[in-house]
Amino acid sequence: MKGAIRYSLYLVMGSQDCRGRDPVRVLDQAIDGGITLFQFREKNSGLTLRETVSLGERLRSLCRERNIPFIVNDRADLALLLDADGLHVGQDDLPVRQARRLIGPHRLLGVSAETVEEAEQALREGADYLGVGPIYATATKPDAGKPIGPGAIAEIRQRLSSPLPIVGIGGIDVAGVAEVIRAGADGVAVVSAIAGKPDPRKAAVELRQAVERAAGAAPGPAGFDPR
């Protein structure tokens, strides 16, 4: 699985992000529009864990059908029981080394990082990719810190002792994509820029085009040299 991952457009979403629509339907439209990766992040939605498991099973099935890697946020137990392709943890969540031990060597492990130090530690402890952010201001995650800007991606990209895929996250819309990709990100992760839109498919199409344009037109992953 790990080798096949494309980070271009990463949708992060739970029922709280879908404006009352069925998350399975929203995800299906987002896949139609060209997302390359999906993270199930159910937070403060009022669903019980048992309901979260049910919804997770439906989203997981859809990802399997449509060949989109399915990542679970925070809970390694949920990742295991849904047979997810990966787990994503933040700096306040399970320690990376312990998360790795729980999910085994083959599942993807994503880690949120704001600084070179956090990125370096995540790398050392077994992360497969980094979610760097919040790049811009965002209303989706009230506990997110102050925006760190695309410059943080460039800095991590340059100073990390060994290459890791990086996705930028936090307040990224079509207009912000180019800057994030040019800073060296392999892709962008979004929540409301797809799940909060009236037409998630169209939103995904536009974001994906913006990523491809920026990646084709500038240095960044395409020009990245893993020495």
Place this chain on the structure above:
Amino acid sequence: MKGAIRYSLYLVMGSQDCRGRDPVRVLDQAIDGGITLFQFREKNSGLTLRETVSLGERLRSLCRERNIPFIVNDRADLALLLDADGLHVGQDDLPVRQARRLIGPHRLLGVSAETVEEAEQALREGADYLGVGPIYATATKPDAGKPIGPGAIAEIRQRLSSPLPIVGIGGIDVAGVAEVIRAGADGVAVVSAIAGKPDPRKAAVELRQAVERAAGAAPGPAGFDPR
């Protein structure tokens, strides 16, 4: 581990229950006082998961030193990474069958049940013991339902198709112990009746004595015939 479990006095606790005291110190005193089982239940305390893992490691070490089985509430991933002796799940938490699959056959699996139907399903899906309640009214768990009274224990005890250990939980203090044990419980589970008291050791001593007196004096686990 399973064979060695004594259910007489089961402390359920997280930092939110300790009135600002170090939970490790409160647990130590409770063990001095005679608890036989401990469940780490960190809920709405404001600790991040990473802080919860740290606290859990300290509580887990103490339980290991003092030979008290260590059970984790709700999160199977936390139970696995702390190498807990067991996991306890409620009706809204991980489905019992999936929880069992995650923790393996050897760890203890406790399940909350209010009715014979819930108890029977838990039994069928792999529970090792039942937490039946809330027996009395309780302020500790705001989402607990209406008190079901000790009669629910008697009913589950009589109608369950195969015997399972039962602990009563919810608002049980020294005065309530006898009724719960006489209804057929193997023990009582408490939160504030120990963790909320100025002297957790003394509170545990009194509860344990009440359990032993009731168990010695009346039918219940002592008179229980597993036909």
